[in-house]
Amino acid sequence: MTICSSCGRADHLSLVTMMYAGPRPDSEPDDSDDPRLGRLLVYCESCRIEHLHNVGVSIPLQLVDEDLLMALYREGITASEPETVVDLILDWDAPGLAERLRDASVDVMPLSGIPQGCSSKFPTLGLVGR
Ligand SMILES: [Zn+2]
Numbered sequence: 001m002t003i004c005s006s007c008g009r010a011d012h013l014s015l016v017t018m019m020y021a022g023p024r025p026d027s028e029p030d031d032s033d034d035p036r037l038g039r040l041l042v043y044c045e046s047c048r049i050e051h052l053h054n055v056g057v058s059i060p061l062q063l064v065d066e067d068l069l070m071a072l073y074r075e076g077i078t079a080s081e082p083e084t085v086v087d088l089i090l091d092w093d094a095p096g097l098a099e100r101l102r103d104a105s106v107d108v109m110p111l112s113g114i115p116q117g118c119s120s121k122f123p124t125l126g127l128v129g130r
Pocket residue numbers: 004005006007008009043044045046047048
């Protein structure tokens with residue numbers, strides 16, 4: 001079962017990226033301090049709001065599927081350890097998914113098809129302002 005990475009609650013969950021550095025989507029990517037690199041976590045609504053200043057991407061958990069995870073890795077939105085995300089954060093029984101995430105190509109997949117209800121501070125996701 002997927003639960004909040006912070007408090008353990010199991011309802012109103014969202015997949016979020018917690019940015020290591022501040023939200024600076026306009027800055028030049030830098031290996032040591034890339035603001036796009038976020039740690040993938042699952043937060044309930046209250047924990048998400050509590051940490052909102054540091055949340056890069058927020059996607060309601062029911063909208064998260066393999067294609068979307070692959071896109072987050074391809075886009076460089078997250079660099080979280082795939083095994084940790086699949087086995088511990090999401091607690092999904094998805095054989096081979098971690099390997100596929102690790103191998104995700106650098107081809108950028110257009111994310112304009114992401115459903116309403118998601119939010120992102122990254123212009124490349126085309127979700128700004130929602
Ligand atoms: Zn929580």
